[in-house]
Amino acid sequence: MNFDTVGIDGLPSGFVVTPGVGKTVLSGLAMQSANDAPDRDPKWVRLEGSNDEAPNWLEGNWTVIYENENVPAWSTEFPTGDRFQTQTFEFGDQNPYLHYRWTVLEVQGEGANSMQIAEVEFLGQSVPVDVTQPGDSLIASSGNSPGSEAAPNALDNQPTKYLNFDTVGIDGLPSGFVVTPAVGETNVVGLTMQSANDAPERDPLSIRLEGSNDTEPSWESGNWEVIYENEEITPWSTLFPTGDRFQTQEFYFFDNAKSYLHYRWTVLQVQGEAANSMQIAEVELLxxxxxxxxxxxxxxxxxxxxxxxxxxxxxxxxKVNGPWPLQWHKNGEPIPGAIQASYKTDPITAENAGDEYSVEIVGCEMSEPVKAVIFQPNSQPVSIGINFVGGGANGAPTSVEAADVGGVSLQAYWNNLPPDGAGVASGLQDNLLNSRNEDSGVTVEWISGNTWGAGTGTSNTDAKLLNGLIEGGDSEGTPSTITFTNVPDGTYSMLVYSVARPLEFPSVDFEQVESSQKIFMTEENADAYNSEPGYRQVTSIDSENRGTGNYVRFDDIIPAEGTVTLNFWDLGDGAANSTVNALQLIEGFSQELEITSIDIDPGSRNITITWASRETGRYIIERSTDLLNWDELDDSYPANGDSTTFIDAGVFGDLSKVFYRVTEE
Incomplete structure (x- = not known):
């Protein structure tokens, strides 16, 4: 009940609501009358939608979805006088919105002293989802694209870009692709397009989407039926006048009732008459x-x-392989409204840290339950982490937040280089923050030829750390360098993270100067990382026998007059540039010990651990069930020659997995 809307001269009343399920498509509205006073029932209602970040009752960009100035009187529709009766109004599928404003502008009775309603329901469903996935069968319109900016980038779910030189100005050839979603036949009712990193004149102006159910249609042949065509796409520079790129436009065509196996997306003209190509960051078929x-x-x-x-x-x-409905669960129970591809928990405390989360492909498979584990910064060695934010393309610049936890040696409080704005090829940053959130007094200087983005995305901390990059030098004689100064005395390890741009496979040589160590890597690129996220170490010291991965590790580094330096370079042919994306300098690490065997006695549940040891060494032995929280089993276990054995007696039978860590004192 609201006393603002009185008779025919009152003020509007109603509410703004943000459905917890996220963006939705409405097709109807239901309103239930309250218990008494039919003169207070709504007569004139308006329903609006907004995709602003935080609109309110008085402010925001609101679009009218449905308006009815003459809602039938409940007393007419239900003449027996029954109350708590529902009227439903259908208006077909509308564009998706995040927020809704329901407004009553007038009530049924001229003498009414208020507006009242028992229940309002918005009828619809969650926003359509993308039917394509990276790796779907794809045919490019031509090969007239740079090596790292080919057609698959348009469907990789990352802010990389597809560029094609065929579509130039107003007289070029069409460009695009044919895709066959692996999920099979789909009924596409929407399309999104995300602008690439630069050059708005290259954005699409005229596009066409077609479908085919032929066995094997191609770009140039097949029976293709037009699903949607738009000859006047609003320029991105008009919709996003601040110049922001990687912005998405959505287009819906809910009247398409036909399903197809294959789709052809074509750009017939770009925005700029003088543009030298067409480019797009991402295309989604919904x-x-x-x-x-x-x-x-x-x-x-x-x-x-x-x-x-x-x-x-x-x-x-x-991430699932099709437009399948999802439902998140907490402690085995469905979480209301949690039906998107991600779920953010309430703040984690000691009281709720034991909660278990899982996600179900509704009616099919449930993922294994996992937990949010409280990370204690002092559970890991003190380290300094630097993240090159990058720039230019592929989603860069990409910063990490202070509370983001990531890296092989887990830490928070990473240093973004530079701290603000887009990345730079060379720079200096003093008084770096360490993993305890303390000023370290350490300075880093980096000198390289360029900065860019890899295309690993921003969905989690590790993806963000690997997205920005600086490029390697052209030869051992002209390397790129990362130099730490004012490093306190001690022994250090260095973890160097390296992921290349899509479709590039550079060879990179790393040299840790003070310890005279070299490691030779074939870099994993963003395509490989995105298909199987995770860290993969390369240890090769033979340039003729390189390993493939995304990080290397140097141990036993002793600073030279407070200086620690990394050099890195590639073959210098320009076709595939080596990179460094992030780096950790870690205090107190020595060469990692190798556990040579772990054996379990099923009867006693005793676990026997054996490792290669130094004859005079003493060792700290720890156990964990999650690789984050470690229980100390012995803080000074003596070596027994060059091979030492420790028995963990009677490990609890309800433990499904257990990890061990052995560290030399």
Whole structure:
């Protein structure tokens, strides 16, 4: 009840609501009368939608979805006088919105002293989802693209870009691609397009989407039927006048009732008459998610246990191979409204840290339960982490937040280089923050030829750390360098993270100067990382026998007059540039010990650990169930020659997994 809307001269009343399920598509509205006083029932209602970040009752960009100036009187529709009766109004599928404003402008009775309603329901469904996935069968319109900016980038779910030189100005050839979604036949009712990193004149102006059910249609042949065509796409520079790129426009065509196996997306003209090419960061083909085909539905990425600082929220992610409906669960119970591909928890405390989270492909498969694990910064050695934010393309610049926890040696409080704005090829930053959130007094200077983005995305801390980059030098004689100064005396390890741009496979040589160590790597690129996220170490010291991965490690580094330096370079042919994306300088690490065997006695549940040891060494032995929190089993266990054995007696039978860590004192 609201006393603002009185008779025919009152003020509007109503509410703004943000559905917890996220963006939705409405097709109807239901209103239930209250218990008495039919003169207070709504007569004139308006329903509006907004995709602003935080609109309110008085402010925001609101679009009218439905308006009815003459709602039938409940007393007419239900003449027996029954109350708590519902009227439903259908208006067909509308564009998706995040927020809704329901307004009553007039009530039924001229003498009414207020507006009242028992219940308002918005009828619809969650926003359509993308039917394509990285790796779907794809045919480019031509090969007239740079090596790292080919057609698959348009469907990789990352801010990389597809560029094609065929579509120039107003007289060029069409460009685009044919895609066959692996999920099979789909009914596409929407399309999104995300602008690339620069050059708005290259954005699409005229596009066409077609479908085919031929066995093997191609770009140039097949029976293609037009699903949607738009000859006057609003310039991105008009919709986003501040110049921001990687912005998305959405287009819906809910009247398409036909399903197809294959789709052809074509750009017929770009925005600028003088543009030298067409480019796009991402294209999504959208279909409503109704029910999953359990013979096809599968997880591509499942949620994992996630470290989080005390008092911060954890975010879990999943990815599935089609437009399947999802439902997140906490402690085995569905979470109302949690039906998106990610779920953010309440702030994690000691009281709720034991909660378990899982996600279900509805009606098919449930992921294994995982937890948000409270990360204690002092559980890891003190380290300095630097993140090159990058720039230019592929989603860069990409910064990490102070509370983000990531890296092989887990830490928060990473240093973004530079701290603000886009990345730079060379720079200096003093008084770096360490992993305890303390000023370290250490300075870093980096000198390279260029900065860019790899395209690993921003969905979690590790993806962000690997996205920005600086490029390697052209030869051993002209390397790129990263130099730390004012480093306190001690022994250090260095972890160097290196992921290349899509479709590039550079060879990179790393040299840790003070310890005279070299490691030779073939860099994993963003395509490989995105298909299987995770850290993969390369240890090769033979340039003729390189390993492939995304990080290297140097141990036993002793600063030279407070200086620690990394040099890195590639073959210098320009076709594939080597990179450094992030780096950790870690105090107190010595050469990592190798556990040579772990054996379990099923009867006694005794676990026997054996490792290569130094004859005079003493060792700290720890156990963990999650690789984050470690229990100390012995703080000074003596070596027994060059091979030492320790028995962990009677490990609890309810432990499904257990990890061990051995460290030399």
């Amino acid at each position: 279909a409503f998610s109704t029910s999953a085909d359990c013979d096809l539905a599968d997880f591509l990425i499942k949620p994992v246990e996630t470290p989080v600082l005390l008092g911060e929220s954890a975010e879990f992610f999943t």
